[in-house]
Amino acid sequence: MVGLGAYFILVRPALLPEDGRYIGLNPDDIERQLPGLKAWLGHVFIVMGGFMAGAGVLALQLVRRGVWDGPGTTWTLATAGALKVVLMSAINFSIHSDFRWLLLVPAILWVLAVALTLVDAGRNRI
Numbered sequence: 652m653v654g655l656g657a658y659f660i661l662v663r664p665a666l667l668p669e670d671g672r673y674i675g676l677n678p679d680d681i682e683r684q685l686p687g688l689k690a691w692l693g694h695v696f697i698v699m700g701g702f703m704a705g706a707g708v709l710a711l712q713l714v715r716r717g718v719w720d721g722p723g724t725t726w727t728l729a730t731a732g733a734l735k736v737v738l739m740s741a742i743n744f745s746i747h748s749d750f751r752w753l754l755l756v757p758a759i760l761w762v763l764a765v766a767l768t769l770v771d772a773g774r775n776r777i
Contacts, residue, residue: 652703652704652706652707652710652735652736652757653703653704653707653708653711654707655700655703655704655707655736655757656700656701656702656703656704656705656706656707657700657704658700659696659697659699659700659703660696660697660700660701660704661700663696663700665688665689665690665691665692665693665696666678666681666688666689666692667749667750668749669746669747669748669749669750673746673747703735706731706735710728710731713728725765725768725769725772728765728768729765729768732761732762732764732765733761735761736754736757736758736760736761737758737761737762739754739757739758740754740755740757740758741758
């Protein structure tokens with residue numbers, strides 16, 4: 652999440668080639684019809700990246716400090732991951748994003764982490 656946030660803050664352009672294809676306009680038409688869109692989206696993605704990175708920092712702190720007070724923490728992190736990376740991946744597949752396969756990786760990692768946490772929690776109960 653921290654890496655994705657940094658990407659959105661520092662690297663991601665306001666408009667990707669797939670954006671024009673999705674809405675049916677080429678980049679020149681977009682700029683002509685919506686002259687402030689790129690600047691606006693630049694701000695939106697910086698804010699969104701900040702939220703992503705912030706959520707990642709909080710999750711890392713929970714893991715680093717070992718704040719595992721039971722199944723509530725596991726389910727909280729699982730739900731947060733579903734809302735952050737799984738939903739992002741699903742939407743990118745629905746819009747046929749050029750990056751859909753790459754964005755499937757964080758979702759798979761999150762699902763794997765939750766599964767391993769649940770397996771570990773089951774072992775610790777015995």
